[in-house]
Amino acid sequence: DAKTTQPPSMDCAEGRAANLPCNHSTISGNEYVYWYRQIHSQGPQYIIHGLKNNETNEMASLIITEDRKSSTLILPHATLRDTAVYYCIALYNQGGKLIFGQGTELSVKP
Amino acid sequence: GAVVSQHPSWVICKSGTSVKIECRSLDFQATTMFWYRQFPKQSLMLMATSNEGSKATYEQGVEKDKFLINHASLTLSTLTVTSAHPEDSSFYICSARDLFTKGGSETQYFGPGTRLLVL
Numbered sequence: 001d002a003k004t005t006q007p008p009s010m011d012c013a014e015g016r017a018a019n020l021p022c023n024h025s026t027i028s029g030n031e032y033v034y035w036y037r038q039i040h041s042q043g044p045q046y047i048i049h050g051l052k053n054n055e056t057n058e059m060a061s062l063i064i065t066e067d068r069k070s071s072t073l074i075l076p077h078a079t080l081r082d083t084a085v086y087y088c089i090a091l092y093n094q095g096g097k098l099i100f101g102q103g104t105e106l107s108v109k110p
Numbered sequence: 111g112a113v114v115s116q117h118p119s120w121v122i123c124k125s126g127t128s129v130k131i132e133c134r135s136l137d138f139q140a141t142t143m144f145w146y147r148q149f150p151k152q153s154l155m156l157m158a159t160s161n162e163g164s165k166a167t168y169e170q171g172v173e174k175d176k177f178l179i180n181h182a183s184l185t186l187s188t189l190t191v192t193s194a195h196p197e198d199s200s201f202y203i204c205s206a207r208d209l210f211t212k213g214g215s216e217t218q219y220f221g222p223g224t225r226l227l228v229l
Contacts (some may be wrong), residue, residue, distance in 0.1 A: 029112065034198060036220075041201075041225075042218035042223065043114075043116075043203045043221050043222045043223045044203070044205075045220070046217055046218070046219055046220075049217065052183045057229070087153075097144065097156060097159065098156070098205070098218055100146075100153045100154040100155075103153065
């Protein structure tokens with residue numbers, strides 16, 4: 001699975017959009033980009049995933065660059081409850097294992 | 111999303127005893143489940159892959175005789191920490207792979223975790 005790189009921490013004001021970047025320059029054509037988050041002392045929560053096209057669901061939007069070497073997770077209106085560690089993981093569709101890096105610690109502030 | 115439960119949510123035990131943790135997929139069938147361990151201020155570390163009806167596959171450095179995994183049905187996997195010692199104290203988290211998510215891709219859903227304290 002391709003290595004991903006994320007900034008260790010970010011701050012965001014409550015109510016504003018949180019844009020979390022992820023670099024995956026060695027991603028292969030059949031690896032998906034998955035995003036999970038872990039709120040303190042809880043199990044990780046699935047957010048969204050995509051292959052090539054941009055994706056949106058009730059939680060977030062995922063923007064993948066055309067060359068697929070990077071992506072951005074967007075939380076459109078961050079709340080205090082979005083404070084968590086966010087993990088970007090490249091994963092083969094069939095039989096891949098989620099390997100967690102250090103992620104980005106997002107702090108949403110009033 | 112799909113729901114995965116774990117039981118117990120926390121456990122305290124004496125050194126030398128064994129502890130069993132259950133992981134259940136509540137609204138989907140999971141042929142594959144995973145077990146992770148997380149120490150304070152660290153990321154999740156994959157311990158093993160649990161396959162229904164077959165032996166688990168352990169990651170390098172994880173003792174299979176110490177961490178016994180049983181995946182007896184499509185909705186239940188158990189992790190038994192045998193002869194637990196204080197260094198086994200950690201946050202244990204399971205996940206289950208749902209094969210039937212959008213576009214034929216797979217998604218793993220995680221349980222809430224089990225906090226183990228060995229005295």
